[in-house]
Amino acid sequence: MPKTLITLFLLSNFAYAQVDIELPELGDRVSGAISEAEVELLSQQFLQQVYSQAALIVDPIIQEYSELLLYRLSETSLVNDRNFTVILIDDSSLNAFAAPGGIVGINGGLFLNADNESQFASVLCHELAHLSQRHFQRNVLRSQDRNLASALILVSSIAIAIATNNPGAFIAGPAFLQQQSLRYSRAFEREADRFGFENCVASGYDPKAMGEMFENMAALRRFYGDNIPEFLLTHPISSTRVSDAFNAADQLGDIGGIRNSLNYKLIKSRLEADYEDLPINAMRVFENKVLNNSNIQNIYGYSRALSLNGRFEESLLQINELLDIYPKNLILNTTKVEILRESKKYEEALILVNEQLEISPKNYPLTIEKARVLRGLEKTIAAEEILRDTLLRRNLDPSLWFLLSEIQKDNLNVAGYHQSRAEYFILLGQNERALNELQFALKLSQDNFQTFEIIMIKINNLREKLNKRI
Numbered sequence: 001m002p003k004t005l006i007t008l009f010l011l012s013n014f015a016y017a018q019v020d021i022e023l024p025e026l027g028d029r030v031s032g033a034i035s036e037a038e039v040e041l042l043s044q045q046f047l048q049q050v051y052s053q054a055a056l057i058v059d060p061i062i063q064e065y066s067e068l069l070l071y072r073l074s075e076t077s078l079v080n081d082r083n084f085t086v087i088l089i090d091d092s093s094l095n096a097f098a099a100p101g102g103i104v105g106i107n108g109g110l111f112l113n114a115d116n117e118s119q120f121a122s123v124l125c126h127e128l129a130h131l132s133q134r135h136f137q138r139n140v141l142r143s144q145d146r147n148l149a150s151a152l153i154l155v156s157s158i159a160i161a162i163a164t165n166n167p168g169a170f171i172a173g174p175a176f177l178q179q180q181s182l183r184y185s186r187a188f189e190r191e192a193d194r195f196g197f198e199n200c201v202a203s204g205y206d207p208k209a210m211g212e213m214f215e216n217m218a219a220l221r222r223f224y225g226d227n228i229p230e231f232l233l234t235h236p237i238s239s240t241r242v243s244d245a246f247n248a249a250d251q252l253g254d255i256g257g258i259r260n261s262l263n264y265k266l267i268k269s270r271l272e273a274d275y276e277d278l279p280i281n282a283m284r285v286f287e288n289k290v291l292n293n294s295n296i297q298n299i300y301g302y303s304r305a306l307s308l309n310g311r312f313e314e315s316l317l318q319i320n321e322l323l324d325i326y327p328k329n330l331i332l333n334t335t336k337v338e339i340l341r342e343s344k345k346y347e348e349a350l351i352l353v354n355e356q357l358e359i360s361p362k363n364y365p366l367t368i369e370k371a372r373v374l375r376g377l378e379k380t381i382a383a384e385e386i387l388r389d390t391l392l393r394r395n396l397d398p399s400l401w402f403l404l405s406e407i408q409k410d411n412l413n414v415a416g417y418h419q420s421r422a423e424y425f426i427l428l429g430q431n432e433r434a435l436n437e438l439q440f441a442l443k444l445s446q447d448n449f450q451t452f453e454i455i456m457i458k459i460n461n462l463r464e465k466l467n468k469r470i
């Protein structure tokens with residue numbers, strides 16, 4: 001996105017905030033804490049900005065893997081509220097972040113640059129520590145300007161900088177914002193390293209992983225020269241940071257621990273294939289890798305690359321080879337359904353996805369695959385039902401509302417289509433567009449009193465929000 005647009009966006013947002021003079025000061029003075037309602041507002045604002053500005057990885061397989069890992073790590077963390085929202089940013093540079101309200105963002109590039117699951121986990125543990133130690137809130141409370149309006153602008157500008165991978169986006173903000181961002185003080189970073197390290201070890205990971213990840217980051221820093229990605233800017237790797245991490249590991253002695261997992265290897269290869277600039281290059285790269293070493297991750301990456309090139313039969317051969325060795329692996333089975341669906345073998349795909357859902361009921365990637373397979377079979381009503389059921393558990397995911405609206409369009413459910421589009425735009429913070437969609441839906445629902453009422457309530461809520469301008 002051109003910088004001028006970002007500037008305009010920030011300025012217009014700033015104008016909104018200035019109109020609103022009734023916003024309270026952040027945090028009550030006694031406890032120094034930000035109220036839950038305020039955190040909720042900040043996290044909503046943050047999500048809206050990221051969802052509307054960032055390219056996201058819409059891949060339920062990677063989403064599910066990341067969420068499960070984060071939940072597992074959080075069990076041994078000090079985070080109390082484990083209601084996380086995991087955002088996968090479609091960007092090959094290394095970055096991860098945590099924002100108020102349990103938001104954890106992961107760039108595709110983190111998978112590319114962490115050699116194994118323990119290194120990957122060490123970054124997530126560090127981010128979980130920023131959450132448990134409430135570093136964002138403590139930063140805001142320490143700043144001179146403590147009202148909610150300023151915090152909302154702050155959170156917006158951080159979100160935009162992250163979403164567009166452009167740290168320069170802050171320049172448009174008021175002076176105090178320029179020193180803010182998710183760039184924490186050294187003391188906070190040290191605290192996050194320390195708590196993160198303890199958390200990762202408690203989750204069973206190899207204590208050496210954090211030091212190794214720092215070394216990867218230091219090497220990457222040299223590689224980038226002046227064009228340093230956001231995470232390396234906000235997390236400078238000093239020699240003390242590396243040695244502190246290795247010293248902490250040494251103190252524990254040789255306790256071993258998890259290094260890698262089959263699923264991490266698969267996800268990393270999947271993204272490596274996706275991030276090649278052309279599908280044909282992905283095929284060449286993985287063809288060579290398999291020639292050199294026909295290990296599971298190379299074969300999986302090759303299968304992915306083949307399917308990206310529309311060579312589904314060959315892709316299936318590779319995935320079947322892996323399924324012979326790991327017949328129960330969910331990622332492999334879901335990938336097979338995906339390849340069958342893409343090659344339009346819907347009946348075969350449906351049999352496999354149903355079999356797998358019997359073993360893992362309501363599994364997210366399988367469920368989405370099933371909806372897509374049913375759509376291919378033109379069983380759109382059944383597809384719609386499955387998505388509605390999934391949305392009961394994941395109603396803040398814009399990509400799901402979008403997919404539902406597409407299926408409703410196939411299904412000639414025009415009123416439903418406009419309502420789902422409205423939900424999608426609401427999550428993106430585009431309330432005017434949402435209002436338009438709802439007005440279309442309202443016209444089409446004159447005969448259905450219940451639906452009419454529901455839409456009317458939504459319209460009124462949106463109008464209220466638009467008048468308030470927050």
Ligand SMILES: [Zn+2]
Binds near residue numbers: 126235
């Ligand atoms: Zn940090």
